[in-house]
Amino acid sequence: MKWLMQNVRQRAAFAAKNPGYALGAALRELTLADERFLAKITGASVEAIRGYLDEPISSPAFSRHLREAEQNFRELKIMSADLYAKKVLFPYAAVRALKPQVVVETGIANGVSSAYILLALHRNQRGTLHSVGLPDPAYLPEGKEAGWFVPKWLRKPWQVHLGDAKEILPSLLKELGRIDIFLHDSLHTYEHMLWEFEIAYPFLRLGELLFADDALWNSAFEDFARKVGTPEARILHGVGVLRKNGA
Ligand SMILES: C[S@@+](CC[C@H](N)C(=O)[O-])C[C@H]1O[C@@H](n2cnc3c(N)ncnc32)[C@H](O)[C@@H]1O
Structure with missing residues (x-):
């Protein structure tokens, strides 16, 4: 798995500081627990999910873009989502497996998650991504726009x-009518996360997915999953994933 080879030094440093977490993560890798869960909720095979997780880094144009951007991020000394982390690959694999028509995400910043989702839509040759986010300069290098x-x-x-x-989500969701995948990655307060889940969920098609980045920061994702009663909810590498109940 090529993505495993990325950022090896950072992973080793993190493991040295957090041995318990690292052991659990290693076990999940060995047993392909994340891949199995994604396969179950998307209806794809475990092999197909593994193939999808490898795709972005195996795509010459995208992988070149990642390398150039990594250099750019380093020179600009700015914070960004980890360009190669498994957590940015989960929505990618889900989009590849489910071939959605309408994807909505909140929280654009530099546009790392947007780029991965758009790559998946490009490969699927169908679907639109709606990204909602504040053009907050605190998250952006000088002179750069969101995304x-x-x-x-x-x-x-x-x-x-x-x-x-x-301000944007209520009318956007009403205008779209039905959505296939929703991803939260904007303001990670308990109240705001819960508000986004509550407003997006009724528009989500049955059997489709809701993602919440940084789902371990508070209990909003777990509380919401319990409230809607879906048996298929899990937090993978910090990303909450749940399938809408009733499928
Ligand atoms: C963690 S960053 C998003 C990272 C992005 N998904 C990526 O992969 O590059 C969070 C972003 O959400 C934005 N944000 C914070 N509160 C928001 C709100 N209420 N509505 C929309 N965007 C918000 C921030 O300005 C920031 O750009």
Whole structure:
């Protein structure tokens, strides 16, 4: 698995500091627990999910883009989502497996998650991504716009909605009617996360997925999963994933 080879030094340093967590993560890798869960909730085979997780780094154009951007991020000394982390690959694999028509995400920043989702849509040759986010300069290098990381060749099916999710999401969801995948990665407070889940869930098709980045920061994801009573909810590498009940 090529993605495992990325950031080996950072992984080793993290493992030395957090041995208990690292052991659990290693066991999950060995037993392919994350892949099995994703396979179960998407209906794809475990082998297909593993193949999807390898795709971005195996795509010459995207992998070149990642390498150039990594250099850029380092030179600009800015914080960004980990460009190669398994957690950015989960939504990618889900989009590849489910071939959704409408994906909605909140929290754009540099656009790392957007780029991965758009790559999946590009490979599927169908679907639109709606990204909602504040153009907050605190998350961006000077002179760059929200989502600047997304390469031009992936931008065609991308609709960017700049502003507060609280203002944009209600009318956007109403306008879209039904959505296939929802991803939260904006403001990670308990109240805001719960608010986004509550407003997006009724628009999600039965059997489709809701993702919540940084789901371990508080109990909003777990509380919501319990409230809607879905048996298929899990937190994988910090990312909450649940399938809408009733499928
Ligand atoms: C963790 S970053 C998103 C990272 C992004 N998904 C990526 O992969 O590059 C969170 C982003 O959410 C934005 N944000 C915070 N509160 C928000 C809100 N109420 N509505 C929309 N965006 C918000 C922040 O400005 C920031 O750009």
